[in-house]
Amino acid sequence: MSWRAVTVALAISGLGSRAAGAQQSSAPLVADADANAQLTSIVTATRDAGLPIEPILSKVQYAIVVAHAPGSRIVAAARAIASRLEIAREALAPQPSAADIAAGADALTAGVGPKGLHAIRAASPKHSVAVPLGVLAQLVSSGVTESKATTSVIDLIKRGASPDQLVALGNGVNSDMLGGELAEKAFDVRLRGLNAVLAPGSAVGAPADLPGLTNGASSGPKKP
């Protein structure tokens, strides 16, 4: 059994069983009984909809362990993630994997719009898009405009950039920003470096080349 399968099994058996209203006595998701009931309902509904529940469970744990958030805020966060998971699945159709859906929801959280997700999927229909979406999410959350980041990532994918090259691009931008560089400048520099080793492709024009992506405008996640 793969490591991921074990993790999923543990998550589902440990917290998913509580979400399903199992009869066995077990610790609630949160101490607040009302919040716990709501979280259980959210997780159950998400699982029944065929969506991955790990992002919600992870957010709940993060909220408890790191953010020390009150129950009401945890519930709101869980509800937001459930909504983004649904939007991501629709944008990444057909038949996205659980990893792709989770990455898509993360990208929506970072400020990438559903149209950007759809465009990434269209550029790479036969492979997982978890890595490109992760890099895109990081670029946008760092401050690179959504249209520029999405257009560039799509162009890189079409020209044969591997997931590892995209990862190196994202990590390079991060590293440069840690050194004090601005996001857009760091991205331009790293993009030039990657462009130099990829096959030449069709020139990436204005962001308007991609329908729905306008220059500087963000079609970010809609808060439920």
Add this chain to the structure above:
Amino acid sequence: MTDSEHDPVLRRAIDDLRRLPPLDSEEIRRVVSAAAVARVSPAEDDDMIVAYPGRSLTVWAVVGIAAAAAFVGFALRGVWTSHQTSAANVVASAPSAAPIRAADVGDEALPIPHQFVLENARAHRVSVVGDFNGWNASKTPMVHTPGGTSWSAIVPIMPGRHIYGFMIDDSVFTLDPRAFKSRDVDLGTEGSVVIVGRP
């Protein structure tokens, strides 16, 4: 008995395909010699190929032609048997279930070992916590370098973007000073970011 034994037309077609075309040894020698001249550096087996063109090239010619014959035979079987009235002879060509996606099999579905390092001379226990281990400090304790200040752990993580941090002495959450930060839009707090790819 197999279907080909029932169908005389199919049987004749398969027999014809099984018969191999004759080989032109002189033509083979001419091509090999020209290739040897064009080669930048001589290959080790040049002499063998020139001296025994019939043996090695015949083998590959047989393999290629046999593969082509098998393919054509299967294709013809599909065409002919589709006209048969017996339902048992129908060859299913359309997928009856959704195709397996590349993302669900192979390397794209495997976690990748990633090393986390933190410098901390005062901590007694350090753990990595993140979205890859349910933010559970007990799952990924870090190892302290004897005589040093470094704590490290290698964690298998699925490719993509992840948020994490370190838990010091089971009580204090701290970011990775070497990593980029990201603010959680739902909760307003920060986490360290790592993007994991295949090395």
